[in-house]
Amino acid sequence: MKTIKDIGIYGYGAYVPMYRIKNSDIARVWGNDPERVPVKEKSVPGPDEDACTIACEASKNALLRADISPQKLGTVWVGTESKPYAVKPTATIVAEYLGATPSINAADWEFACKAGTEALQGAIAYVGSGMAEYALAVGVDTAQGQPSDALEYTAAAGGAAFIMGPSEGSLAEYEGSYSFVTDTPDFWRRQHEHYPKHASRFTGVPAYFSHITNATKTLCNELQREPNDYDYVIFHQPNAKFPMAAAKMLGVDKEKVIPGLISPYIGNTYAGSAMLGLSAVLDVAKPDDLVLCVSYGSGAGSDAFSFKITDKIIEARERAPNVKSYIARRVGIDYAMYARYREKIRM
């Protein structure tokens, strides 16, 4: 898919909470092998943080990099499955915080781990069709894993925000995107349930790998490229292993995946995952580099995006903290404090 107008990423911003719990500590509590864990540690939101506060800081960082007035934004779209309110948009709070109200389209988007990139596709269409000069899309989650479940090791917190705008003056030109969706029930959460359920090994081949590889191949065909033609490739990161396996299937050198691979240090930030990986790549990429970003959301679908970095990135990236700074700001907590912060103790 391509837009009518030439557009690009005008600003991007990230946020990761500072608390970390080691996977070995979670394994210790539940009597599992601390050596056989999916990631080293995962981020935990502080007691006064939620998807809304994370979206606010990531969006503010994106606005600093875009260096535009918040009143110029046409959308504030927040993709998340951890809405603080079941009914009441997170996006209105973010828009008010940024100073983007009242001439704004604000809404929350939901599509499991690809809610943020779904909103990004919308922002691309909004700007690419001329409905707005700039559009903000955020991917954020404070994911919850049921105690002792396999997902508890990776369900983490973080988010990233992207402002799409005209190609001229952008940090990365938009080359094209593609969405691949099927009805695949690999992971879900019913109304009033605290924790999601999943279909264990079914989440692999028919879900994650099928959608990621199909989305990647189709976009590459449309752009007459091979996946390995890119300088950086970001895949959704439910753990440390899956993105590397997807890269191998698609013939992408692992060195091209590692700069955007952050799940080993902070876990799976769900709707924030691929977008935080893309932010980490934008923190280091050089002008003219080609970047491919492919998300995955259970249920299921993948969004694939192709960007070409411009020379504007050099100056803009310095206007806000990079992903590395947030990952380095780290305070380890034990399972007891984690249980309190994540409200796992019900009284």
Added chain:
Amino acid sequence: MSVPRHWRESKRRYRLLGTKCKSCKKLHYPPRTVCSSCKSRDLEEYQFKGKGNIYSYTIIRNPPEGYTFCRPYAAALVELEEGEIVTAQITDCDLDHLEIGMPVEVVIRKLFAYGESGIIVYGYKFRPILPRK
């Protein structure tokens, strides 16, 4: 706090939005309708930059109802770059290593919530300046 009052005050609390006196240039937070210095009524909105230093602080170990989810926490007087002093919680910090004069920056956080079913009140807090890598 009632829902309408929260709504009336949310903008200033989310964004640290104050007022500036057009005649004597005095800044105020919270915003005022009459200048505390020259009594002028000719005021305009002023967006504080959100950076400052801890002027003084205390550790709250017995918080009022609704604030226990953050216990213990630091409540501080923060002297903003512009010279005004505001009261705020310090978050994301090591309570044993807070110091008077410590540089801090504004963030938005959950202040409190009206139980499981009421509204969530967001507002400004300060944190130690994020080190850049």
